[in-house]
Amino acid sequence: MFVKRYLIPRLLQYFLVIFLGITIVFFIPRFAPTNPVQRTISEIRSRGTYLNPADVEQMVADLTRLYGLEGSWGEQYIEFWRKLFKGDFGISFFQFPTPVIELIKTALPWTVGLLFTTTVLSWVIGNIIGGIAGYRNNRLWSRILDGVVMFIRPLPYYIFALGLLILLAYVFRLFPISGGASIGRLPSFTLSYILDVLKHAFLPALSLVVLGAASWFQASKLIVQNVNAEDFVQYAQLGGIKERKIMFKYVIRNAMLPQITNLALSLGQILSGALITEIVFSYPGLGNLLFSAINTGDYNLIMGITALSIVAITTLVLMIDLLYPLFDPRIKYK
């Protein structure tokens, strides 16, 4: 019954969303007024290399062929799906002839490493502290914490991150200014390399965790305050159940339900990267890659990154849908 009435329609919906999402991503860059061939040639010419205009016209034809941009959009679309089923996103135009999958493979571990950790950390910290502060909202520390968070939360991320960089990399010089690892150090599974990576990730992570946790804190505190006012909590209190149990098992657990959905969405979005973080800290990742791909009209790279992101978000949403009864016993798929 569950399979027929819920799972199969839900899976069909899942595949339809992915198909439509990727189709939209295929066409949108082609409507943009950026021609990837012209953009590449413009870059070469703007840097001083002299190209005779007649030669450039021939070059346009050569690059159009090499980039696989010959033929109608329909033909390109069919070819795109044919390749995609083989796991091939094609080559990057601007970073020709590097395959898109290679670029994604290089950037993905940095993005996932940083953003998965910080997203989960900020979710856990923000929700736990927010939950306790919401339950104990009459205490002085709760009000002070609320004031601090109200000050931090509206800070523009760029300003906050740059402030951290200046404070901890320039004034106190505790952390490196940029990069994913030290200059000259190549990736290896050694303790010194891992510590080096952690050291470089510290400032970007701190900036994301502080602002992220502040955001979760406020949401969690508000939900907990609402749940706290519900009848079942009053009954529990009147029934003499220990306060600690009421706080964690009755209030915070119930308050977590919408936050779990939001966590799943946040995790799905990490594959789009964290552009400003990557820019401020010159941190490698998918955000910068996607940004430069949009700027240069690199259709294949745009499609590669966004297709992954679409698949990740829809998959996580599907998983949450299927796992929700575990968190909320009131929900059952019949």
Added chain:
Amino acid sequence: MKKLVRAFALVTGLVLFAFMAFGQSIDQLPREDTLIAGILTGRVGTPGNFNAWVGWKWNDRGMQNLANEPLWSVDFATGEIVNCLAAGDPVYNDDFTHVSIPLRKGVKWADGTPFTADDVVFTVETLIAEPGFNDHSSFATEVERVYKSGDYQVEFDLKQPNSRFHTKFLDRWGCTWIMPKHIFEKVEDKLTFEFNPFIGCGPYKLHSYDPNGYWTIWEKREDWQNTPTGMNFGEPVPKYVILQTYSDEGSKIVAQLTHQLDVVDLSAEGFVATLAQGRTIRAYQPGFPWVVNNDPCITGIVFNTAIEPYNNPEVRWALLLAIDIVEYLGQAVDGQATLSPVHIPALGAYPEYYIEPMQEWLKEFKLDLGNGEVFYPYDPDVALRIAEYAKNRGYYVTDDPEELKKMFGIGWYKYAPDVAAKLLEKNGFSRDKNGKWLLPDGTPWKLELLEKTDTSHHSFKNGNAAVQQWKKFGIDAEYIATDAHATLQGNGEFQVTSSWPAAEPWGAGVDLYRVLDQFNSEYMKPLGVLNQAHNSRWSSPEMDDIIRRLKATDPTDVEATVAIGTEALKLLLKEMPSIPTYGYAGFITWDEYYWTNWPGSENPYAGPYAHWGTFKHMLPFLQKTGNK
């Protein structure tokens, strides 16, 4: 709970200690022997691919500026063309259908293989054979045959006369590089070949690179004597050179202030902030205007002459005269640039051969305002006006008029909004009751200016300044900043844009062929079709004739070349398809904490930039400070 807090504090302390113990910003390299420079073109998108003959390859990550050698190199600071892999000038036959190039003996590739004429012949034949190479059509359409007449002599038979054929190998900021035959001949698919590790004839070899594209390290070759740079200038001093990029201006500044970046290009604002904060940091000029003001590029405004009303030279002139250039220069670069009244920058040989000799003609040049009224737009004293602006801003500037002309330019044009109004009215324009300009058909004149989004680029600075000036004049002007500018410009989908007003000259010598050929009507395309010629889409039979005559002139014949070049500049000035404003101002800063004797304006022994090919020519002259 207390235990948890203690454990957390312990772990945090240990991690921080480990960070301090293990985290070095430069791994294993001695800082006192290492020079760190910024990459102008940003993060390298293809870190493991050094095949510069295919697509865009971030050549300033060290390939063109450290590890590679061209046949010839332009040094705009000295005004010289340096023989690199070539042993001397090219020798053409009388009708420019054959050219013979002597090559330097004793040069070796970084792997020890001798460089010979076989490498040059192989390169050209390979480029002709494979349509995917950037320079394929350039050689395929021009070269009939390439062959060697000796181990160090290459001969080219050309399909048609071309007195500038050799400039394909002249490194200005890139050129056709020579492939090491012994490596490429073994490769089946030369287009996808990554050429990693990179092997060049320059004084540095590849040490390592960041798989994420943020840095590349180059190490001085032990046999640096076998490179053209070593032979011409001596041993480069830094043992290692790191080319590094930062995604954000703020982190670049912090890096330089903490002595982690020796030379870098900044925005105008970042440049001023860095100079103000860093005690060991200097700019190209020791005092105001600080910037590199001898870059061989001219910036400005371009009109789309294929559409109304910008197809009318009098309208273009009116828009020029509506600009108060002192205010404009202040808005764009705080007065820190050198103006040029013609379509080449006021640097190197150009003032001496072109701009100074044109002074009388410029002063006599007049515009017909109708009804017998004329106007002489040239202002030879603009430098004095800019000096006043600078003084009002609190900067120290000399009172010597000659020095001021070197700083701010020999001349530009008067601010004459009343004359601009007369020119427009002569052409049917009018104003509404609010003083806003109307087109000849009575509709509001809405001027849109297309510019780049990069706020540190001179396209953005020129564009914004021009829009401010024209708004002040009463035109409903606005700018549109877009990353699609290249395509929109190419298709002619713009009214006015702030791209290069003319192609940059080579930076040395007097030849303007490169500047003028972009205006050749042969290359012009109708609106909507991608145009590879000048964005203005302006051409004329007179200019075609000039280009034809220049192409048939020996570029080493200075007198004849200058005469034709001057004729072209006068024509461009009369037609004004684009407004030349100021020479490219380079906002570079050098940190003197580890290295000194940078090629500043007081001793410009080489080009000042780290991203040009001449960077390797600077390195033998740098001195260590002894700081560790």
